[in-house]
Amino acid sequence: MLQLEIWRGGATGGFRTYRIPLREAQTVLDAVTEVQRTQDATLAYRFSCRVGMCGSCAMMVNDRPRWTCRTRVAAVAPRGRLRLGPLRHLPVVKDLVVDMAPFFAKWQRAHGRFDPGPEPASEFARVPPGEPERRAADAGIECIGCGICYAACDVVGWTPDYLGPAALNRAWTLVNDARDRGGTARLDAVAQSGGCQNCHSHMACSETCPKGIAPTYAIAGLKRLAMRAALGMRR
């Protein structure tokens, strides 16, 4: 049997225990779904693609943020026990569902959006794929905004203002995008209070990202840019 302790409630609540059969090749998503469909229809949780593309199913599995659709029960519950909770650092809507609005609000605060500039470009940008800036951008553009890095980050827990690894990683990809015109406004945005300088290189984000992105190094790049700007050096 598989024993699951699942968070029920909102900001306050408690863990409730459920038991389901242990099945071959079961994923954590399979397990949660079985609980909800056969034992407790009031359990709230999210999923969508169930094949590791959308990131909707992210939640805390044994205190580590993971995609439940890509997490085998056998790999994380060797003694047949699982603890499931909502993603950390985000307001809990109900049970395993969190409000992602603050996460995306920080993307906007970090200027994590493409800026085409005041006028349309008169010609196509020529961007050799092997160019260092393009490779730096490519290293981070696969982010799907699942929130796992944000949930894993200790500094997000310590400093509510901290923009977080995902927002800063996105900003870094745009800083390195030859077509983007975000310029100094974005550099100011990522170096504001709660910006890149608050990262302490704990590596939680880089260790937990299911896409293999390493936001720590994107943030380090932003720090270098911020320090060069403080020295009066233009990018």
Next chain:
Amino acid sequence: MNPALLLASRLSALILAVAVAVHLAVIIHAVRNGLTASALLARTEGNWAFLIFYCIFVLAAAVHAPIGLRLVLSEWFGWEGRLADRLLVAFAILLAALGLRAALAVFLA
């Protein structure tokens, strides 16, 4: 933390990386060779290279430590603002003053 403080913290860290490595080597050497205080003072007295080195060391530490403390106070104790900053500047000045005095003391000994 802002970019200017980040820069000051990292630049002072680079200076301190060298200074601390040297300082630790001196400490271990002194302790393993049983050097007494007067033996050490004999080496520092009138030694300009020593004085310059340790003055730079002190000033780098006086910049580096308060910036680090500012971060800890903010993140772990939730204390930030003008009063905190003024106290930290006072601490920086204290460290610089006491440190330069100490360097001078063993130079003049």
Next chain:
Amino acid sequence: MSGALVSRARRHPGLPASVLHRVSGIALALFLPAHFIALGLALSGAPALERFLELTENPLMRTLEAGLVGALALHLACGLRVLVIELLDFRERTAASVALCVGLGLFVGLLYALSVP
């Protein structure tokens, strides 16, 4: 509970590294004024400094001293780790680099403790 903390520290070594870096930094910052004042005693001549240093020749003080020397080495090592990540884009294996940093701190602290007369 402590088992969970240890397990978390093991899987996420960057956090205890950061905490050790921070705590050692605080200890050193608090120690520095005392260190400078003690050295300043040399202004009253070497004997004044030597008399003060005799006060530190007991097991408790020696242990604290070794702790501070170790803390200095630890803070340096963890700081260098941060600097190479930030400035040199060094792609580390976190467990290995953290183990190295803590190891260096312990090495220097122990060497001091075992060498002091």
